[in-house]
Amino acid sequence: MMNSNETIFSSATLLFEIPLVRRQIYNVCISQPMKIISDGIWTPNEGSKPLESAFTMLELQIVVIFAITQCFHFILKQLGIPYLVSQVMTGFLLGPSIPTGPLEKYKKMLFPFGTPDIISTVSSYGYAFLLFLNSVKMDLSLITKTGNKAWVIAISSYFVPIIVGFLSMAVYGKKWQEMLGEDAVGLPVVFISHSGCSFAVISSMLNDLGILNSELGRLALSSAFVNDVLGNIWAGFGTAIVSSLRMKLSRRIINAVAFPAYIILVPLIGRVAMRWVVKNTPEGKLVHKMYVYVIVAMFFLLGYVAMSINQPFLGGAVVLGLAVPEGPPLGSELVHQLELFSTTFLSSIFVTCLTMKVDLTQCDSLPLIGVICGLIIVVHIVRWMLCIGICRYCKMPLNDGFCLALILSCKGVVDLVSYILVYDSMSQSKRVIDIMVVSVLIFGTLGVYGVKTLYDPSRKYAGYQKRNIMNLKHNNELRIVACIHKPCHMNHIKNVLELCYPAHENTLVIDIVHLTELVGRSNPIFIAHKLQQTVGSSVYNYSGELILTFDLFERDYPGFATANTYTAISPVALMHEDVTNLALDKNASLIILPFHVKWGGDGSIESEDTKIQSINSRILERAPCSIGILVNRGPSTLNSISYKVALIFLGGHDDRESLCLAKRFAKNFDNILYVYRLLAHDHDMANWDYMIDDEELRGVRGAHATFENVTYEEIIIKDASQTTFFVKDIANKFDFIICGRRNGVRSSQTSGLENWTEYSELGVIGDLLASPDTETKASILVVQQQSTVASSG
Known part of the structure; x- marks a missing residue:
């Protein structure tokens, strides 16, 4: 008789004796020796049956599982349902949970007795590497950086529901024992497991929702980290105690000492060795593959050691992962080498194979369903009340507190696999596990839908407060946030800051943020270098x-x-959050962004970075202040201490903002500013916008001019071709050119040019200046004024 419950994760000695309800007798016919490789369908031998070979059957099973999962996901993703649901639904369909009528015989042919365990054993390595890589991405220092709020939320939301659960058992335990019989033994597992949360699941969910970098996301990540660490330590000690019950006293003592020594010494010694690897890897080079091979070998060795002290194989993967320094070069290289095949492909198949063991048709006991569902609901209501109450005490909005509660209640692949492994260890009844698996789907989907509906991270950027240069008081300090992605951006940003002329009554506060892609770690980090040297x-x-x-x-x-x-x-998709949050916190009036195109010395395009372009587009949509996109077509350093600056002014909010910035440039009398106002030949002087423009220009023209180093000129434009000719004519006469973005503004000066714009983020004039057809060595700053609620409405 083949024991279908033994996998690489369960030790030879089961935690409990096999209950009578779990004992089943099968009549199995197995050909010995087993045929591994098929003769093929084109062989001349009569009676050739490819499906009798183990390898062919394994390939066919993988293809069927993958195909059905993708079909489910193609439909369910339109509704915003997580990918995990598609994997589980595939397991339900291929297992006994969903009867398939006349197709049932084909299902049994595809998955004869014992074969799901073969494929789950193979694919289980994928899940083991999934946990390993999730541990690699964890930043252990996060536990020391976590604030009091996250600690209180994590500890209370873990232990208080457990206490409530045990109190319920004390009050109703006898009654439930009479109602449920043997199923009542596993009730503590229900409320203990639902009191915890998985850091990997929460991190993945926040990343999918695009709120990993938000204030709520950071709080949820910190709380989940502490909660997960507490849960794993608790589970480890519980496993060590339970597995030692039938052992000698000496063995119990060894296990009790070995487990804490294991989880302390492996990261402690391993961390030193890993840091040596990082230190001996040249800057900018990949980690030598030999180090990766050694770490993979240690992965299997420590899994064996964990099993020898009655801990699950996965314990070794998690502990070793914590020893690896997150991020590049080592952590990112391990993620790069192992993530695609091991975690994305194999772990998905593993989840499906495990859920094939679930049989929802056996969940026919209404008292059992009522008690377990009641316990789960009570646990989550207690957690929600605690989260909301603590958040309200900390003066967080009620909406955000409820979203945090939903996030921490979210369940995923780690929880689901844990439930099935508990079932494999014979410590829980099948019907209880079936209900808990369904609860994973419900809370996983509920968390995603709830947060999507209730939480809008962009609402804090609503421009009720005016944060732009135009509305700054006279001689007020100018606050700028500047973004840098690559070393070549530094000197260009510095040139702009020098143009802003820091001086008495013209002070400058600059916050420069270096944006780096998150690779090989789970949690984004933000370092203030003046606080951390x-x-x-x-x-x-x-x-x-x-x-x-x-x-x-x-x-x-x-x-x-x-x-x-x-x-x-942080992840590229969320980098804009770091920039906008910093601008909001620092009350900045302007964000300076580098353009995504780099030009060569001959004026040709050397490279384009679409990631930078997507970041710039997101910041343009939700920035809490004005924005300037810096296009660098000239040398990174200018030899002259003075600049020839041109402002191309057509009118409107953006052009008025660029004019205010240009006036600051002109406060340095070594700089020479030319203001070109391009007027339509049929302009209406009674137009309100024209009059506002006229008033703003008073300081640079005619008798009202306040700067001697400013030249003002009005040019009548008959059509867009004249505008193009004028821009190309002056493009190579200046060191620096400023213009407004004027996105969505139509005028006769640019009519028709909008259809030929290649870079929409630059507007029509900026796009003309950035075009390869325009010969220029000037740096170009395209300005967009802050979009306020009033102006946008």
Whole structure:
């Protein structure tokens, strides 16, 4: 008789004796020796049957599972349902949960007795590597950085529901024992498991929702981390105690000492070895593959050691993963090498194979369903009330508190697999596990839908407060947030800041953020270098160059310029959150973004970075202040201490904002500013916008001019071709050109040019200046004024 419950995760000695209800007798016919490789369908031998070979059957099973999962996902993703649901539904369909009528015989042919365990054993390595990589991505220092709020939420939301669960057992335990019989033994597992949450599941959910970098996302991630660590330690000690009940006293003592020693010594010693690997990897080079092979070998060895002290094989994967320094070069290389095949492909099949063991048709006991569902609901209501209450005490909005509660209640692949493994260890009845598997689907989907509906991270950027240059009081300090992705951006940003002329009554506060892609770690980090002098190994070296560059800039303008440097490590899809959050926190009036195109010395396009373009587009949509996109077509350093600057003014909000910035440039009398106002030949002088433009221009024209180094000129434009000719004519006469974006604004000066715009983020004039057809060595700044609620409405 084949034991279908033994996998690589269960030790030879089961935690409990096999209950009578779990004992089943099968009549199985097995051909020995088993045929591994098929003779093929084109062989001349009569009676050739490819499906009798184990390898052919395994391939066919994988193809069928993958195809059905993708079909489910193609339909369910339109409704926003997580991918896990598609995997589980495939398991239900191929298992006994969903009867398929006349197709049942084909299902038994495809998955004869014992074969699901063969494929689940093969694919289980994928899940083991999934947990390993999730541990690699964890930043252990997060536990020391977590604030009091996250600690209180994590500890209370874990232990208080457990206490409530045991109190319920004390009050109703006898009654439930009479109603449920043997099924009542596993009730503590129900409320203990639902009191915890998985850091990997929460991190993946927040990333999918695009709120990993938000204030709510960071709080949820910190709380989940603490909760998960507490849950794993609790489960580890519980497993060690339960598995030792039938052992000798000496063995119990060894297990009790071995488990804490294991979880302390492996990360402690392993971390030192891993850091040696990082130290001996040249900057910018990949980790040598030999180190990766050694770590994979240690992965299997430590799994064996974990099983020898009566811990699950997965314990070794998690503990070793915690020893690996997150981020590049080692953590990111392991993720790159192992993630696609092991976690994306194999773990998906593993989940489906495990859910094939679930049989929902056996859940026919209404008392059992009522008690378990009641316990689960009570646990989650207690958790929600605690989260909401603590958040309200900390003056968080009620809506955000409820969203945090939904996030921490979310269940996923780690929870589902844990339930099935509990079933495999014979410590829980099949019917209880079936109901808990369904609860994973419900809470996983409920969390995603609830947060999507209730939480809008962009609402805090609503422009009720005016944060732009135009509305700054006279001689007020100008606050700027500047973004840097690559070393080549630094000098160009510095040139713009020098143009802003930090001086008495013209002070400048600059926050420079170096944006780095999150690779090989789960949680985004944000480093303020003035508060933290040392940069971790996961930050590229040129962050040090950035700090030095802007420290020197600050020293060049003592008392007039303040430069703060930051490093933000986050996913590309969420980098805009770091920038907009910083601008919001620092009350900035302008964000300067580098353009995504890099030009060569001959004026041709050298490279384009679509990631930078997508980040810029998101910031343009939700920035809490004005924005300037810096296009660099000239040299990174200018030899002259003075600049020839041109402002192309057509009118409107964006052009008025660029005019205000240009006036600041002109406060340095070494700079020469030319203001070109392009007027339509049929312009209406009684138009309200025209009169506002006229009033703003008074300071640079005619008798009202306040700057001697400013030249003002009005040019009548008959059609768009004249505008194109004028822009190309002046493009190579200046060091720096400023214009407004004027997105969505139509005028006779640019009529028709909108259809030929290649870079919409630059507007019509900016796109003309950035075109390869325009010969220029000037740097170009395209300005968009803050979009306020009033102006947008």
